[in-house]
Amino acid sequence: MSSFDESDAFEGAVLSLSQQAMAARSTPYLDGLNPEQRRAVEALDGPVLMLAGAGTGKTKALTTRIAHLLTTGRARPNEILAVTFTNKAAREMKNRVAGLLGETVEGMPWMGTFHSICVKLLRRHAELAGLKSNFTILDTDDQIRLLKQLIRAENIDDKRWPARMLAHLIDNWKNRAWTPDKVPSSEAAAYNNRGTEIYEAYQARLKTLNAVDFGDLLLHVVTIFQDHPDVLAKYQNWFRFILVDEYQDTNVAQYLWLRLLAAEHKNICCVGDDDQSIYGWRGAEVGNILRFEKDFPGAAVIRLEQNYRSTHHILAAASGVIDGNEDRLGKTLWTEKNDGEKLRLIGHWDGEEEARWIGEEIENLQTGTRGLDPVSLDHMAILVRASHQMRAFEDRFLTIGLPYRVIGGPRFYERLEIRDAMAYFRVTVSPDDDLAFERVFNTPKRGLGDKAMQQVIHAARNNGVSLLEGLRISLEDGALGARYRKSAGALLNGFDRWRLAAHRGDNHIQLAEIILEESGYTDHWKAEKTPEAPGRLENLKELVKALEQFENLQGFLEHVSLIMENEQEDATEKVSIMTLHAAKGLEFPAVFLPGWEDGLFPSQRSMDESGLKGLEEERRLAYVGITRAEEICTISFAANRRIFGQWQSALPSRFIDELPVDHVEILTPPGLYGGGFGAAATPGMDGVTRGSALEDRVRSADVYNSPGWKRMQARSQQRTMGQPREARNVVIDLEAVSSFGLGDRIFHQKFGYGAVTAIEGDKLSVLFDKAGEKKIVASFVTGIDDVPF
């Protein structure tokens, strides 16, 4: 579009007007930096690679650099391109830059995720990709449904060749920036020799639907840049300074995108840590960061090596592990902190005992045994390799009444009910959205099955119109069977009415409620008696609430597809449970790393599929895990674990053998695993040693009186200052206990509805309708007015 320069310049106007004032301003923000950070901030010209180890203050350096660019007047806010991978990271960057400058940074339109920036670019130049600028963004689910249709049309057995597989394949190709014509012939055998062919058909179908998938966002923009040098040149000139966070996670498409944009000014600053590259399986190329100096000749390479997060022992242990990797740029982290506590290593008989032990440890920390002050649950985390490991902890914590939060579970906008509701909104806003139409045609069930759908599709095809119009035609010419007419007519009328209301500019929040009401969608969940139903209704309310932040439905839908997260923090202190991947970038005073067994961690599958490369990535994952800890890091493993309902025994992880002995304290008692490091372990040892001996040993461990422990508690206290600390829910909720009687119907967040079968102090035995009998702390259930049984 030709409006390029004006609109861009305009977007930045808010901040740039104070540019002169800024140039004259002093630079107090530089004072808090160490020499390397300062170098990274002040080396403004030419390519810079900032190798920032874990906990070395890279976000500080990055944001200060931006502040410096602005303050010195080297760039206007809208001439800086700053890319991150997640919305969270982008938000934090914005906030911190604002904090440094002491004002809000409204005028930085090009700070965001790769994807959100690409959406912006693509909406401007959509026609160059054969799209209209109001294209829809399909998520993984839409993508798979679409592929399924194509696969069926091609008469391929989607049992043997699942759509999921094809979706991954196409994603991988897009990550490598391969359009259908650029997929190399070496890939020809993919997906039963039909891969490229269906890829091409898929892209064509997307174009007719005026839709793109996530991979397309980058791919289309890269393609536009490559095919239209004039467009590229504008942006190359415009972005005087480029900053990239987590550069080690970039894939080929993102790399090309960056290289094209940086070609003119070459002021590109990439921040990353090759030792924290853990996303190889989704296309990230560590090679990008390893190759930086070749790609950008004359690049300044700055290493941030002073770690401000962890104690010496933790750092040394992490370094010892990561030393096992071959391909590294090499950094030596150091700290001015004290030695602190050694890492603690403990073996368990099985996964349940591991969960039990960690639960006790957490309670010890939390309540503060031996007269020591308590540590907040918010400052403890359990980091697992695979999400199925979480359940053992959830089960255990529910029974003992330990509050926890799972981070990175199913995302809000991926939930069934949210996607359904949004499909209604989509058809309302864009009647051409066939995918959305298909989704809601018989949702909730209104008697419109496959046959009715086929008729509508038929009518739409014959007349070359959307499915919604196809429905209208089918009703008008009577092609649709009499039995369908009533409900189909109601649906059509509904959409007509809602669309009119939207055009009229009716309040979009009310409109959303009306749509969900009149379509029968809320009623459908009200009528449903499954344990999830109340939660789903709750989520729908949340969705409507989220609309408040937008002008209208249209605006909401345009933005929402890229914000796949929901963060609703409640005030209760909780232990965090998450995967190692989700933990990247976070830090906690106390960290538990369970499940260090060969096959689970390092993951067998990773090693099978990617061999040594896979193992090295797993090792980096171990490094990420250990370096999350500030004061206390506890690694554990179990000899036996139930996997897919089958008991399996395992050897301790090879990473355990790689831990430097001097920095580890072994809590595993003699007798279990021969008492030594994991190396001597033999699975299937006698069960006699489990239980008391081990627990005694743990209880007698004197870590609670160590200096490191006390420091951690001191810090934990500081952080929670200002927040009232009463009402810790370890205290038995007497009211809750007394309010339940035998046979009462209750509801539980995780297990759903059930009936009380026994009461024992604050613990209830509950026979759940779905989940069977469980022992639950009374305060975790709510009574319901339902008639018993």
Place this chain on the structure above:
DNA sequence: TGCGGTGAATTTTTT
């Protein structure tokens, strides 16, 4: 069309 039974698959995750 919708329900209930049987069989197969099952890392890591953002956008």
Place this chain on the structure above:
DNA sequence: ATTCACCGCA
């Protein structure tokens, strides 16, 4: 073990 998808029957 548990979930999810599909098939056959009412």
